[in-house]
Amino acid sequence: MTPSLTEAVAQAWPPAEWRDVHLLAAVSGGADSVALLRALHKLKREAGGRGRLLVAHFDHGIRGVASADDARWVAELAEGLGLECRLGVAAGPPPASEQHARDARYRWLAETAGEVGARHIATGHTADDQTETILYRLLRGSGLAGLAGVPPHRPLTAACDVVRPLLEVTRAEVEQHLRALDQPYRTDATNAEPTYARNRMRNELLPALRLEFGEGVDAAIRxxxxxxxxxxxxVGELAARLAGEARIDGSPDEVRLSPALLAAAPPLVAREACKLAWRSAGWPEQSMGAEQWQRLYTLLCDAGTAGLQLPGGVDARWVDSIVVLRRTSAD
Amino acid sequence: MTPSLTEAVAQAWPPAEWRDVHLLAAVSGGADSVALLRALHKLKREAGGRGRLLVAHFDHGIRGVASADDARWVAELAEGLGLECRLGVAAGPPPASEQHARDARYRWLAETAGEVGARHIATGHTADDQTETILYRLLRGSGLAGLAGVPPHRPLTAACDVVRPLLEVTRAEVEQHLRALDQPYRTDATNAEPTYARNRMRNELLPALRLEFGEGVDAAIRxxxxxxxxxxxxVGELAARLAGEARIDGSPDEVRLSPALLAAAPPLVAREACKLAWRSAGWPEQSMGAEQWQRLYTLLCDAGTAGLQLPGGVDARWVDSIVVLRRTSAD
Known part of the structure; x- marks a missing residue:
């Protein structure tokens, strides 16, 4: 009676693609990751293959005894399934932010994957996480790139990637599946990722939107x-091609661009190409926002524009018929 | 002390571009359209030119006496500014929906523009309208195309376009501007466009989001x-080129497509190209949703796929090495 979630995992990530490599399931002990583990375990048993399925749990050490309880609980779950379990504990003081906690967790997961030779790390992100991420990023101002949400696959290191086979499965389906399996889970396990605003989005904003716009609102956002x-x-592929064509060789601390090519392209593609050229120079991007990229684009479109001082100590100006970006100071 | 709104209008829509053609300002009597009219009037006086500025007001007849009062009020405002005013009244029963009301209004505006020879119809949509439109469409499931919001210019008829010079101006700036001008407006004037869900979005959802995410949330959405x-x-330009290349001549009730070209393109571009080919055949699009376009795309990518029955009585199938779409019935 509970094949649907397992089938969804198999469809999103066919066992034939991973049965012969080692796999690390990141399990917090919460419903999502426990459901993912049960599904992978079942599929692995059926598919066989040379690869091993292992469990990884990272204890952020934020919630004291409860954290250690979660770790023990996950270890017992893994043992019951006959799987090796790797436990990690955060070193040093508690993380300064959700982002730091997340970074520490992924660092440890990448290390552990390296130690056991795992090609993939599977995480339990659901369709609900995806909806929340997209809406959250939209409202925080991340623009089109952020709206894309989290990808189902992404490289983490040269040897290992992160896979999210539950991205098409809702949290309600996860809970229903676990009830049907009679599989308990840790309800108080902190995912460590949701911020305060995100929790309110999950518990207040999205329920209100479902009332107003119907249950289809989640799927609409996704x-x-x-x-x-x-x-x-x-746009990224067009921009990469354009950046390759518009970039002129110069000294290492310079980016020399052909403004004619950039100005002839759609503005969005030209701005993305500027970003790629900037990134290839290794310059800091953090302080370059939508407004700064627009200013640089405006300069490229008009030879009469005065020189620009951009963040990261980068100076941009027309020199004869090209535009030269030069990092004059590392501010 | 109140140059900013007028300057914003002049920047969004330089008077040099319209001073020599006739212009219809669509004025409901609400704050937005009254502020727009005052700005256009001032800019027109300064810029001169051969064109005339006229006022147009459409009475939907929905609110009885209040509607007629609005019409009279707008006519007096126009007279005070020395401008000709055209008044329209909806014929027949009240409109069945907001969309019908909107359609009737634009039909009348297009007609009136034709009568007076106006090249442009200017409307008072503000940045707040834009924010609400984008969020509303996102939540209603319009996908990427809807997310784009309303454009600052769009053609309405072959002879006339709609221009929205206030799209970068907030409602708060409009009200502040009118206070500074000591210019009254009709607060109860129904815009006729906002639906119930939209009003709640304006009055409840967006204020809550501003509290949670800060005042920048509007700009983030835009x-x-x-x-x-x-x-x-x-994507649209790539799709148009692809549709041109992938379409093979056939009989009038057929669309013949080269699947190899479509399957080699990015999926989003290929699906858009299918839409363009479908549209060029004049087939009804209303029942074709994201899921149907995806099914058609899947068919194009795999010669082994069985034929598809699509909405609008369109049958799609592989015939030798091409895909033929044929309208077999007009259901």
Whole structure:
């Protein structure tokens, strides 16, 4: 009676693609990751293959005894399934932010994957996480790129990637599946990722939106995210080609660009190409926001524009018929 | 002390571009359209030119006496500014929906523009309207295209376009501007466009989001919309080129497509190209949703796929090495 979640995992990530390599399931002990582990375990048993399925749990040490209890609980779950379990504990003081906690967790997961030779790390992100991520990023101002949400696959290190086979499965389906399996889970396990605003989004904003716009609102948000991701990829490929054509060789601390090529391209593609050229110079991007990229684009379109001082100590100006970006100081 | 709104209008829509053609300002009597009219009037006086500025007001007849009062009020405002005013009244029963009311209003505006020879119809949509439109469409499931929001210019008829010079101006700035001018407006004037869900979005959802995410949330939504619009345009141009290349001549009730070209393109571009080919055949699009376009795309990518029955009585199937779409019935 509970094949649907397992089938969804098999469809999103066919066992034939991973049965012969080692796999690390990141398990917090919460419903999502426990459901993922049960599904992978079942599929692995059926598919066989040379690869091993292992469990990894990272204890952020934020919640004291409860954290240690979660770790023990996950270890027992793994043992019951006959799987090796790797436990990690955060070193030093508690993480300064959700982002730091997340970074520490992924660092440890990458290390552990390296130690056991795992090719993939599977995480339990669900369709609900995806909806929340897309809406959250939209409202925080991440633009089109952020709207794309989290990808189902992404490289983490040269040897290992992160896979999210539950991205098409809702949290309600996860809970229903676990009830049907009579599989308990840790309800108080902190995912460590949701911020305060994100929790309110999950517990207040999205329920209110479902009342107003119907249950389809989640899928509507994810569809926009999916299309934004596809559009971003199309734009990214055009931008990469354009950046290759528009970049002129110069000294290492310079980026020399052909403004004619950039100005002839669609503005979004030209701005993305500028980003790629900037990134290839290894310059800091953090302080370059939508407004700064627009200013640089405006300069490229008009030879009469005065020189620009951009963040990261980068100076941009017309020199004869090209535009030269030069890092004059590392501020 | 109140130059900013007028300057914003002049920047969004330089008087040099319209001073020599006739212009219809669509004025409901609400704050937005009254502020727009005052700004256009001032800019027109300064810029001169051969064109005339006229006022147009459409009475939907929905609110009885209050509607007629609004019409009279707008006529007096126009007279006070020395401008000709055209009044329209909805014929027949009250409109069945907001969309019908909107359609009737634009039909009348297009007719009136034709009568007076106006090249442009200017409407008072503000940045707040844009934010609400983008968020509303996202939540209603319109995908990337809807996220783009309303464009600052769009053709209405072959002879006339709609211009929205206030799209970068907030409602708060409009009200502040009118206070500074000591210019009254009709607070109860129904815009006729906002639906119930939209009113709640304006009065409840967006204020709650501003509390949670800060005042920047409006600009964040509009920036995503702007980028979605730019991406949509890039994708649209690629799709138009692809549709031209992939379409093979056939009989009038057929669309014959080269699947090899479509399957080699990014999926988003290929699906958009299918839409363009479908549209060029004049087939009904209403029942074709994201899922149906995806099914058609899947068919194009795999010669082994069985034929498809699509909405609008269109049958799609592989015939030798091409895919033939044929309208077999007009259901």
């Amino acid at each position: 569809r926009a995210g999916q299309q934004a991701g596809e559009a971003q990829q199309v | 920036r995503a919309g702007q980028q979605a619009g730019e991406a949509q345009q890039v």
